[in-house]
Amino acid sequence: MTNTMTKPSEVAQEPQNNRAMNPVAAWHRHRGLKGALFSLPFFALFLFSFILPFLYALWESLFVLKYSGLGLDGPHPRFAGLTQYARAFRDAAFWSGMGRVALFTCVATPLIMAFAAVEALLLDAAKRSAKKAYRFLLLVPYMVPTIVSTLVWVYLYSPDIGPLKRFFALLGFSVDFFSPQLLWVSMANLLLWVNVGFNMLIMYGSLTAIDPSLYESARIDGASELRIAWSIKLPMIRGTLLLTGLLSMIGMLQLFDQPLLFRSASPQTVTANFTPIMTIYNYTFSAGGDYNYAAALSVVLALVIAAISAVVYGVTNRKGK
Amino acid sequence: MAQQFMKPRYGKAADGSSTAARSRASKWSRPGVLIGLVLLTFYSIAPLWWLVVSVTKSRVELYNSSGLWFGSQNHIVENFRQLFTYEDGIFFRWMGNSILYAGVGAIVCTVISIAAGYSLSKFEFPGKKIEMALVMVSFLVPTALLTLPLYLLFAGMHLTNTVWAVLIPSFVNAFDVYLAKEYIDGTVPDELLEAARVDGAGELRIFGQIVVPMLSTPAATIFILTFVLQWNNFYLPITMLRGSDKWTLALGLYSFMQTKQSSLFDPTTIALAGSVVSIIPLAVVMILMQRFWRSGVALGAVKG
Numbered sequence: 001m002t003n004t005m006t007k008p009s010e011v012a013q014e015p016q017n018n019r020a021m022n023p024v025a026a027w028h029r030h031r032g033l034k035g036a037l038f039s040l041p042f043f044a045l046f047l048f049s050f051i052l053p054f055l056y057a058l059w060e061s062l063f064v065l066k067y068s069g070l071g072l073d074g075p076h077p078r079f080a081g082l083t084q085y086a087r088a089f090r091d092a093a094f095w096s097g098m099g100r101v102a103l104f105t106c107v108a109t110p111l112i113m114a115f116a117a118v119e120a121l122l123l124d125a126a127k128r129s130a131k132k133a134y135r136f137l138l139l140v141p142y143m144v145p146t147i148v149s150t151l152v153w154v155y156l157y158s159p160d161i162g163p164l165k166r167f168f169a170l171l172g173f174s175v176d177f178f179s180p181q182l183l184w185v186s187m188a189n190l191l192l193w194v195n196v197g198f199n200m201l202i203m204y205g206s207l208t209a210i211d212p213s214l215y216e217s218a219r220i221d222g223a224s225e226l227r228i229a230w231s232i233k234l235p236m237i238r239g240t241l242l243l244t245g246l247l248s249m250i251g252m253l254q255l256f257d258q259p260l261l262f263r264s265a266s267p268q269t270v271t272a273n274f275t276p277i278m279t280i281y282n283y284t285f286s287a288g289g290d291y292n293y294a295a296a297l298s299v300v301l302a303l304v305i306a307a308i309s310a311v312v313y314g315v316t317n318r319k320g321k
Numbered sequence: 322m323a324q325q326f327m328k329p330r331y332g333k334a335a336d337g338s339s340t341a342a343r344s345r346a347s348k349w350s351r352p353g354v355l356i357g358l359v360l361l362t363f364y365s366i367a368p369l370w371w372l373v374v375s376v377t378k379s380r381v382e383l384y385n386s387s388g389l390w391f392g393s394q395n396h397i398v399e400n401f402r403q404l405f406t407y408e409d410g411i412f413f414r415w416m417g418n419s420i421l422y423a424g425v426g427a428i429v430c431t432v433i434s435i436a437a438g439y440s441l442s443k444f445e446f447p448g449k450k451i452e453m454a455l456v457m458v459s460f461l462v463p464t465a466l467l468t469l470p471l472y473l474l475f476a477g478m479h480l481t482n483t484v485w486a487v488l489i490p491s492f493v494n495a496f497d498v499y500l501a502k503e504y505i506d507g508t509v510p511d512e513l514l515e516a517a518r519v520d521g522a523g524e525l526r527i528f529g530q531i532v533v534p535m536l537s538t539p540a541a542t543i544f545i546l547t548f549v550l551q552w553n554n555f556y557l558p559i560t561m562l563r564g565s566d567k568w569t570l571a572l573g574l575y576s577f578m579q580t581k582q583s584s585l586f587d588p589t590t591i592a593l594a595g596s597v598v599s600i601i602p603l604a605v606v607m608i609l610m611q612r613f614w615r616s617g618v619a620l621g622a623v624k625g
Contacts, residue, residue, distance in 0.1 A: 028445070034524045035444025042437035043452055045493045049471060050459055056477075057470035122357045125350065130358075136611075137362045140369065143607045146553045147571040148596040151578065152368050155375075161383050161589065163371060197365065201615065225350040254465035257555045264578040277465050281560070284469060291473055302466045 061085070061296035077292065084296035093273040094297060098304065101275045105252040108188045113245050115192060116199035121229050123200070124207045135204070142197040150261045153190045158265065178266035187258055195251075199244045206237040246313060253305050256281070276301050376400060376593045383590060396590075404594040412595060414566060415573040420602065421484070422558070422569060423551040426491030430547045431540050433492055438501025438539075439532055443514060459495040465556055472560050486561035487569075491551050497543040504539040505532070541613040545606065549614070552603050570599045 064080035088094065123134055141149060156162045157177035168175040177186040210233065218228050234241070256277040263270040272286065273279040280301070283294040374391055375383055379399070382392035404412055440446075441453060471490060475481045480489075509532055517527045533540075555571045562568055565576070577592040607614065 031524070032444050032446035035440050036446035036448070037440075038444075038528065039437040039440035039452060042433045042493065042498060045433065045489065046455065046459075046495070049490045049493050050462070050467060051455075053467055053470035053474045056474045060470075060473055118357070119361055122354050122361070125354045126358055134358050134362060138365055140365050143600070143604045144369070145571065145599050145603055147555055147574050148599055149368070151574055151592060151596055152372050154578070155589070155593070156368060156371060161375070163387065163389055166387070193364070193368065205615075250463055254463045256465060261575065261578060264575075277556070280469055281556075284472065284560070294469055295473060298466050298469045302462070305463055305466070 057295040057298055060292050061299055063292045065290070065292060084293050085300065087293065088296050088300050091297075094276060094279050094300075097273050097279050098276050098301075101253055101255055102308070104184055104188070104255075105249055107184075108191060109245060109249045109252060111188065112192050112195050112199065112248060113241060116196045116244070117203055117234065117241065119196060119200040120203035120207055121233060123204050124233070125225065125229075135201070138200060139197045141193050142201075144194075146194065146257055147261070149194050150190060150258050153186075153193065154261055154265045157186055178262070178269055180269050183262070183266070183269055187262065190258060191252070195248060199248065202244050203237055203240055206240040207233060210236045242313075246309060249312060250305060250309060253308070372593060372596060376590075376597050378590075380587065380590050397594075400590045400594040401598075404591045404598070407588075407591055411565065412573065412598070415568050415570045416598070416602075418567060419552060419570040419599075422487050422491065422554075423548045426488055426551045427544045427547040429488075429492045430494055430497060431543045434494060434497035434543050435501045435533070435536055435540060436528070437498045438503075438505050439509075439528060441498070442502045442505040443509070443511070456495040456498055460499075468557050468560050471557075475561065481561050482563045482567065484567065487554075487558050490557060491547070491554070494543075494547060494550075497547060500543060501536070501539050504536065509535055538613065541610060545610045545614045548606060549603065570595070574599065 061084050062079060062081060063077040064083055065075035066078045119138060123131060123138070126134055144152075156164050159165050159176065162177075164177065165175055176182060214232055214236075215228050218232055223231070254277050255275045259270050259274045259278060263272075263274070272282045276297070280294050280297050283290045283297065371389070374389065377395050377397040377400075378386065378392040379394070379396040382396070386392050441449065441456075467490075472481060475486050480486050513531065514527055517531055522531075553571070554569070555575070558569050558572055559575070562572065565573075568576070574592060574595050577588040577595065580588050
């Protein structure tokens, strides 16, 4: 019915009584509600798989499993307020995992960003005819499934079949890539290999959007190519650098897949509580299924990541202005 | 777009310049760029070269020969035979599961996201602002943090260890909705919708016959980004799925690495063959649809 109506403006121009505006408003509203139906599937699923689990975790984190009586009928959840959170704040293993990952993130993120920026600048400076081929080759690691790239690097590092140990032995070094000292270097290299291409692509995209006449005038003023890259290109893509840096930082704080696979190669160095997410996983499945505590740890980790993101965003944004 | 800009060639601008800085730049920048790119390309390709070489070797040669070149005899057929017959060909099952989770997940996610993006772009309704805010905020929520709560919720509903435990979360992607909304904002004119309404077309028909055909680019982009995300997904399936018949390729490969430390059977050659096979579908999809995911990545970065 609404569809066969004439234009709303015509209706509005004929005020026959006080309710003249209402059909128009109703018509718009009716259409708006119909339009809202298009987002209903998304919104319903969003509530179900984002909001509801989050609220559920908050709720679960308020309980403690207690054995009642003789404990013969299994543990029962009992309301315990913030007890689990108090426990989380005193949990040395969790916080040392957090510190380990935070420190690693602080070192590895800038490294990956710098590497990606250099790649993007080199690609931007390459011959036009060669650009496409290089861009493709540099993106090859992005096309490899995460699990495969980790597996391949674990094998490359492996003392039995990996060529890297033999290579360093030729140079006169005895290297154990899974030793406590080198483990982080090994992992940083893996994450670099996996992530650099994707970040490079985003930065390169921003670089191509810069007006090239800017470089022209800089060249006339006698600026070298290196100087142009440093003083024009990089500042122009500052927003992109910030965004990619923030995203890869958030990603790295949730480190899970890579350390878990490293753990199968070197269980004594990579402990079960090596990263915060691993701790949560461990409490859920290995350490007696303490869901309530794992839920509390999830909430704490979410708050920590939100706080770090906010601080980093605030600081980097201010510095640039 | 990149090609539209005629970039001045390096070195050219320095022609006729007399300053030392300028001639130095023109002299060294070209080979410098080339050397840098060649080294970086080597770094990206070399590990895969090792994988290709190693998958052709027998177990003995894998441990005893140099990893950089092929062994004395080609063992690739035997390695793949072992992979495909491992536990009655469970590898095919994992492959099928991965294709199911990633394929179905990506298709449903694309449909849902485009419909939601259309709704947010072209209609006014109560709650729209809240919905939009939720979409933006959820960008910043690390998905790994939701996995455990999701597990607890699904466990309560007896959904864990079912296909749905992996599929349902993959249907929802706030970034894809944002991508669709941005694209529709820019390409679907209000006048067109208005004209169709005047002609008496219903909202569902307008969406299906006018709007959707205009959206092949964002649809392909959302499909490929979601497909890659789900193909790579590890934390969600390892949390949700217990039985090996429901596993993905990623979980299967992980189980190969787990066996190594616990038994006498050394699955290294099988794991390598499995790695090669798991790369292929993803690489094929990504190469065929390069144009789309590149534009999606770029759009996300510029606007996000």
